[in-house]
Amino acid sequence: MRFEPPRQHPDRVVVAPEVSQPTRDPDQRFRVVGTGRPLPLRLGQIGLQPRAHIVGDRRAEQRLTEQRDALRLRRVGGEDTGAQQRGEGHRRQRAGGRSDGSGVSHDRIVPRYARGHKRGRPDRSPLACRAAGHLICAWMQIWRESAQKTVALRTGRGTVKHSRTGSDHEEPPVMNRLRSVLHLTIVLALAHCLGLGAALAEDGPVRFDGHSVVRVHLQTEDDLRFMLGVSDDPWAERLGVGVLDFRVAPDRMDDLRASGLEFEVLIEDVQTLIDDERERLNTRHLRAWFDDYRTNAEVSDYVDTLVNDFPHIATRHHVGTSIQGREIYAIRITGSGDDSGRRALLYTGGQHAREWVSISTSMYIADRFVRDYGADSRTTDLLDATIVYIIPVVNPDGYEFTWTTQRLWRKNRRNNPGSSFFGVDLNRNWGYEWGGQGSSGATWSDIYRGAAPFSEPETAAVRDFTLARDNIAAHVDIHSYSQLVLSPWGYTQTDVAPDACHLDGLAQEMADEIFSVHQKPYFAGPAGASLYVASGIGPDWFYGERNIYAWTFELRDTGQFGFILPATEILPTGEETLAAVLHLGESVAYADRVRFEGPDGPGESVAPSVNAPVSFDARAILGATLDDSTVTLHARVDGGAYVGATMLETSPGVFAGTLPAGACGQVIEYFVTAATTMGDTASFPADAPVNVFTLPVLDPDGPCLIPGDANGDGVVDFADLNIVLNQFGLTGAPGELQGDLNGDGAVGFADLNIVLSNFGAGG
Ligand SMILES: [Zn+2]
Structure with missing residues (x-):
């Protein structure tokens, strides 16, 4: 067994400067293994040897290297002391890498925690905190021992010798368990002492005074890493080298300026936007429903209103329950009459809590559908042919949290076990290519993928809702911002979706529809290849697992207001998105659900008397499954009847x-022709048998001989009749006599009949 420093719970221990003691050697700090995060405890305080520092550092470096691909976001929020510390950690990482010598002074950190973001922090018992101090020492002692053993094993020095079996050094299992219990106890004690419990409680809005949003031009991954050190809140759906927006705290702007990175300020002061929004929201009840944003409860009530007002076409459906017990609900809209054969389209909003316009837009689509049915012929026709499901708030807990506490919250509100960081990024939690690039395994990350695929009740609920409805043909997951229509795949930059042509084409058509309404340009293209890779996203699961055509919309704007989009944008954003949704519905409603490619095999022509092989690729699309036994080849010869096989x-x-x-x-x-398991039929060519594939039968050695054409001039006429009559009764080797048309070695009545029955052919 190899001894490792304790690393089972790398993000459990969060130590704020308040509990650290003055030190003689301010530079001698070390990081918790595996996080690259500096602990503001001094080595001298706990009797650690510098070599332990080296080990810890190397492990941190190694982990950073391992996670190079899973580029990291950190948790939003100034209330989170851990996040602040990590920011420093990243900064140090960069400083070390570039040897620019910039250090992080203790003094610079303290005022940020002391700023008093949190209100109502409970009194903490001095006794408990002293006990926590002892626990820290105990924990550090264990770590020190482990670290020293590791150093000894690595260097071959020290008193612990390497053993091939390792049995000499194995700890009894009870020791491991004790250590785990001790870790947890320390975490809980520290959390109490540091007020983390209060920080994580929903006890008042978090403020972002003086925070700017900047658009940075990142040339290299180092640039990105640097920015992730400067900012704990990229305002982007995905991360990568290129142009990205970040929220930057005022005391980090100097670092950004000093970096030499090209950037522009999009938003001077985020808090001003939030304050203005908050003030406006206080009077939202005085305005029409789509003239301002609405809480989850208000959205839910409005769904009830629509269902009550339009009961013949709208119904409310229970989708599931969030982790904090809020209902996830859907509205189902379809034209009156028998809807059993109709294809369905699913629209989801609010997977990401702070993207408010995705929720208002989902509701706008529902509102317009129910009101326009019977009044607008296009909507009426569409709803008579399709079923529309809209889940406006996939993440009700997170959405609620953005109203009460943290306007820029993104994830759900899972209390991650063994971590002080809340939330799973629902749009990294889907079970197709889960855990790959562009997601994180760290709970503090804003793209934390969760403990397992569909570990979150919110994603599992939408999955189960989908699995229970095998008629869903297309799906759009609505987000903001950036003005994009993204097709699969999200998880890869290189793999091309099987239906890429169709998916990308529809994406562009939807972007064109959006543009036609208010001339807002939307970029359309495959998500991973056009932008940055993100794995475990909803649309990848819908398409990859369920064969449902799926896209991501990133709505307005392009960064002027970002997530704090003014309420005046709600209606125009809804209007232009509705245009795309109408077009998508019409494209899906009647499209063939089997896609063919081919034919392969028969070539340009076939020789006489040869059965040419032919093959087709056949693939069900739009959520369907191909019934393999129904793929049928229909063929005929020279205008006869088609025979199917x-x-x-x-x-x-x-x-x-x-x-x-x-x-x-x-x-x-x-x-x-082919059929899906649901009975949709399709043929190829699509309008067969009006248009069909053709294969001429030709003699590979020369032109075809027409039966009865004894002289080979291409026409059966009197000249051929004369040849047969002149040679009538003669015999010879087959093929020797011109008049021996049937090749039996004699010119007789049979040959005469061939001429007479084909008389005029070729003419
Ligand atoms: Zn989003």
């Missing part, structure tokens, strides 16, 4: 068959 699946999605044989000069015509 089931094609065999020779490899996944590839279906093979053979065409009938024909005589030289004839034409074989064919097409293919």
Whole structure:
């Protein structure tokens, strides 16, 4: 066994400067293993040797390297002392890497915690805090021992010798358990002493006074890493080298300026926007529903209102329950009458809590659908052909939190076990390519993917809602901001979606529809390849797992207000998004649900009497499943009746068959049909048998001979009749006599009949 420093819970221990003691050696700090985070405890205080520092540092470096691909976001929020410390940690990381010599002084950190973001912090018992101090020492002692053992093992020095079996050094299991219990106890004690419990409680809005949002041009991954040290809140759905927006605290702006990175200030003071918004929201009840943003409870009430006012076309559905017990609900809208065969489209908003306009837009679509049905022919036709499901608030806990406490909160509100950091990024928690690039395994990260795929009740609820409805053909997950229409895949930059052409084409058409309303330009393209990779996102699951065409919308704006989008933008954003939604619905409602490619195999022509092989790729789309047994090749020769034959699946999605044989000069015509398990049928070519594939039968050695054309001049006429009559009764080797048309070695009545029955052919 190899001894490791305790690292089971790298983000548990958060030590704020308030509890640290003055030190003689301010530079000698070290990081908790695995986080790269400086602990403001001094080595001298706890009798640690400098070599332990080296080990801890190296591990931190190693982990940073390992996580190079999972570029990290940190938790939003000035109330979080851990996040502040991590910011310093990243900064140190960069300073070390670039040897610019900039250090982090203790004095610079303290005022930030002392700023008093939190109100109502409970009194903490001095006794408990002293006990916590002892616990810290005990924990550090364990770590020191482990670290020293590791150093000894690595260097071959020291008293602990390496053993191949390691049995000499194995701790009894009870020791491990004791250590775990001790860690947890320390964390809880520290959390109490530091007021983390209060910090995590919902006890008053977090403020961002003087925080700016800047747009930075990142040339390298180092630049990105640097910015993640400067800012704990990228205002971006995905991270990567390029142009990204970040919220930056006022005391970090100098670092940004000194970095030489090209940047522009988008928002001077975020808090001003939040304050203005808050003031306006106080009077929102005086305005029309779509003239301001609405709380989750108000959205839920409005769904009830729509369902009550339009009961013949709208119903409310229970989707699930959030982790804090709030209902996740859907509104279902479809035209009156039998809806059993209708395809469905699912729209979701509010996976990310702070993206308020995604919720208002989802509701705007619902509102317009119910009101326009029967009044607007386009909407009426669409709703008579399709079912629309809208889940306006996928993340009700997070949304509520943005109203009460933290306007810029993104994740859900899971109290992560073993961590002081709340929340899972729901849009990294979906079970398709979960855990890959562009997500994080660290609870403090704003793109924390959760402990397992669908670990969160919110994503699991929407998944189950989808699985229970096999008619869902298309899905749009609505976010903000950036003005984008993104198609799969999100998880990869290089893999191309099987239906990329179709998906990207529809994305561009939707962007065009959006532009046509208020001339807002939206970029359209595959998410991972066009922008940055993000894995575990909703649309990837819908498409990858359920074959449902799925996109991400990133609504207004492009950064002027970002997440704090003015209420005057609600209606125009809704209007232009509705245009895209109408177009998508119409595209999905009647489209063939089987996509064919081919034919492969028969070539340009086929020789006489040969059965040409032919194969097609057939693939169900739009949420459907192909019924393999229904893939049928229909063929005929020279205008006869079509004969159908089931094609065999020779490899996944590839279906093979053979065409009938024909005589030289004839034409074989064919097409293919297939059905989905739900009974949708499709043919290829789409308008078959009006248009079909054709295959001429030709002699590879020369032109076809017409039966009865004894002299080979291309026409059966009196000249040929004369040849047969002149040679009538003669015999010879087959092919020797011109008049021996059937090749039986004699010119007789049979040959005469061939001429007479084809008389005039070729003319
Ligand atoms: Zn989002």
